[in-house]
Amino acid sequence: MRTAFDFSPLYRSSIGFDRVFDLLENASRATTTIDNWPPYDIARTGEDDYRITMAVAGFSQDELSMTQEQNMLLVTGEKNGEDKAEYLHRGIAGRAFERRFQLADHVKVNGASLENGLLTIDLKREIPEEMKPRRIEIGSAAATPKVAQRKIEAEKQAA
Incomplete structure (x- = not known):
């Protein structure tokens, strides 16, 4: 007895696994005379x-x-x-x-x-x-460079 699986719910929440789902579907359709x-x-x-x-x-x-x-x-x-x-x-x-x-x-x-x-x-x-896991250092607040804040001044107009 063969059971067909519906992979459509997985397509909604996963990205880049299309090939895996295709492999699973093809495997379920494989003939019994292998x-x-x-x-x-x-x-x-x-x-x-x-x-x-x-x-x-x-x-x-x-x-x-x-x-x-x-x-x-x-x-x-x-x-x-x-x-x-x-x-x-x-x-x-x-x-x-x-x-x-x-x-x-x-x-x-x-x-x-x-x-x-x-x-x-x-x-x-x-x-x-570039695909291997890499460790990312977390710096402290003192080590991060501060961004200078710019002040924008509007010209005063005489009434």
Whole structure:
């Protein structure tokens, strides 16, 4: 049973969260037949460091592709040649795939490596300096410069 959420009350009192609400709406519309291949892990390796590990057995480096566009990481795999062997049992999937990962703001791909059939993608959240919290000193009244008050005098007119 699926429940639809109404986010309209949140739009009235929040600013800049449009993307989050869109993600929640899209997640609620996701189909029930989600492709689980290839299997992957997402791990947090530090305060701002993450690692995605995908099991891509049978794929070589030139058969894999990674693209990052804004907040989306797209990993695709496509076999170059067609295997003409007659299989009695095929347990190692060699089909093409496309896996999308939604990234938070300021998350960048640091690097990727392929070893022993595992594609490892290292990610790092790099918050710009102007967005980091900063401490603001509160000065005393004596330390604040006083603004000189100007007096405006009106000309006196003789009657």
